[in-house]
Amino acid sequence: MKVLLVDDHPVVRAGLRALLGGVEGIEVCGEAATGEEALHMAAALHPEVVLMDLQLGQGIDGVETTRLMAQIVPAPRVLVLTTYDSDADIVRAVAAGATGYLLKDTAPEELFRAIKEAAQGRTVLSSPVASRLARRTVTPEPSLSPREVELLHLLAEGLTNAQIGRKLHIGQATVKTHLVHIFAKLGVDSRTAAVTAAVARRLIRLPGQ
Secondary structure, X not given: OEEEEEOOOHXXXXXHHHHHHOOOOOEEXXXXXXXXXXXXXXXXXXXXXXXXXXXXXXXXXXXXXXXXXXXOOOOOEEEEEEOOOOHHHHHHHHHHOOOEEEEOOOOHHHHHHHHHHHHXXXXXXXXXXXXXXXXXXXOOOOOXXXXXXXXXXXXXXXXXHHHHHHHHOOOHHHHHHHHHHHHHHHOOOOHHHHHHHHHHOOOOOOOOO
């Protein structure tokens, strides 16, 4: 089966190519450093599986690239391979259509098996990711809307209510309403506490992490 590597770090791509090069039944058909390049190559090369990092530097990220991959005919299976294991990252990737989600410390044998299973349309999750999703099912985290999570990211960046409003194209009154709902769901009473709680529960990551 043909596999397309998508990662903005050349060393990572080289390592994956070397790792997969000796695996029977797997052919690395190309490498892409950006989401836009990945979409172009997937349309031209028709890989069965795309190994997708989430953070791709400039341009669209891995989640948006995953979502757009579904529009390619035939659509490849997307297997996320990343260092990020926050609930927000996992849920966004799966919602975008990712067939699987692995962490970069995954053992080579598990990666080989995951690629083959993803090609067959089976859902593949690394053990830590599966455990996190299981805990969410047993003890659900606060149910924040995508807009509330987006607002939390902006809070973490230190933006004021006015700046958040301009960024999201909403009024300050709407920003305050969202904050009230966020505080209630997280059981906090301040912006700082909301960010701290969201990071602790892996709903968001701090800038630069």
